[in-house]
Amino acid sequence: DLETLGMLIRERTVADDGAEAEAGANLGDEARAALLRCHAILAERFPLAHAAMRVDAINDFSLLYEWEGTDDGLEPVVLVAHLDVVPVSAEQASQWSQPPFGGVVEAGEVWGRGALDVKGRVVSHLAAVEALLAAGTAAPRRTVYLAYGHDEEVGGYEGAASIAAELERRLGGRRVAALLDEGGAVTKGAIPGMGSLEVALVGTAEKGYVCISLKAESKGGHAAWPPLDGTPVTAVSRALAAVHAKQPAPRLTQPVAGMLERASALVAEPYRTIFANLHVFGALLARVFGWKGEKANALVRTTQAGTRF
Ligand SMILES: [Zn+2]
Numbered sequence: 001d002l003e004t005l006g007m008l009i010r011e012r013t014v015a016d017d018g019a020e021a022e023a024g025a026n027l028g029d030e031a032r033a034a035l036l037r038c039h040a041i042l043a044e045r046f047p048l049a050h051a052a053m054r055v056d057a058i059n060d061f062s063l064l065y066e067w068e069g070t071d072d073g074l075e076p077v078v079l080v081a082h083l084d085v086v087p088v089s090a091e092q093a094s095q096w097s098q099p100p101f102g103g104v105v106e107a108g109e110v111w112g113r114g115a116l117d118v119k120g121r122v123v124s125h126l127a128a129v130e131a132l133l134a135a136g137t138a139a140p141r142r143t144v145y146l147a148y149g150h151d152e153e154v155g156g157y158e159g160a161a162s163i164a165a166e167l168e169r170r171l172g173g174r175r176v177a178a179l180l181d182e183g184g185a186v187t188k189g190a191i192p193g194m195g196s197l198e199v200a201l202v203g204t205a206e207k208g209y210v211c212i213s214l215k216a217e218s219k220g221g222h223a224a225w226p227p228l229d230g231t232p233v234t235a236v237s238r239a240l241a242a243v244h245a246k247q248p249a250p251r252l253t254q255p256v257a258g259m260l261e262r263a264s265a266l267v268a269e270p271y272r273t274i275f276a277n278l279h280v281f282g283a284l285l286a287r288v289f290g291w292k293g294e295k296a297n298a299l300v301r302t303t304q305a306g307t308r309f
Contacts, residue, residue, distance in 0.1 A: 076176050
């Protein structure tokens, strides 16, 4: 349903934690109004789905759909996406071949911010439900939840967190059979030895992260006669360089080792033998991945990145 996706893209549901965001808010008034228009578009474009499912706006701007299953003994599944998108700066906008919020549909493709991340998923879910209902499926056996946050790109504190609390309340301690989020991509070359084979990552674990801000101060001065040991900019640069120079040791964690063992049947030698015998080669392989490329490196160690100055 490309036209519906185009309509959603034209709604600027921009979540911005940068300077343009309102003080204390992840989403400006314009984004909030756009989110509500997205709700209306979905209701209008998927009438069967909206009649068959319970729909609730969570914390006003997120959406939780519940499609009740016929078999109470089965644990439900949760399909997750989000309605917000990351900003487009004026500088970036000039590099787009189509306007980022134009939602242009051309030659069977939709262009715009959020087409991939991740309004396309929202439309896919609801179009699937609509098609099933139109084809005569009254209800699934397993209850299906569709959960769409509205501030995922800036942490999900208002949206995902509220949806999680609501799901916990409704499920009353029951587990879910599966939760499918946007996850990784279908890639080529992320796993050494796999050649041109396309690989889809099934996420079974997620790395944690911590954000640290470094701050330096000085008593001030003049650029024409600067302090002998540099300015606060020099101090922060030195600290960043020192942190970068001290990389944590590479190691194979259980989820990565499990993935490589499964992949062993698909890769060329020598990786085939190595992946199938990680009890022998694991430590060596972790070191090789450490310099093989940025994605392989991220599989085997805690990484660090200076992102703003
Ligand atoms: Zn996303």
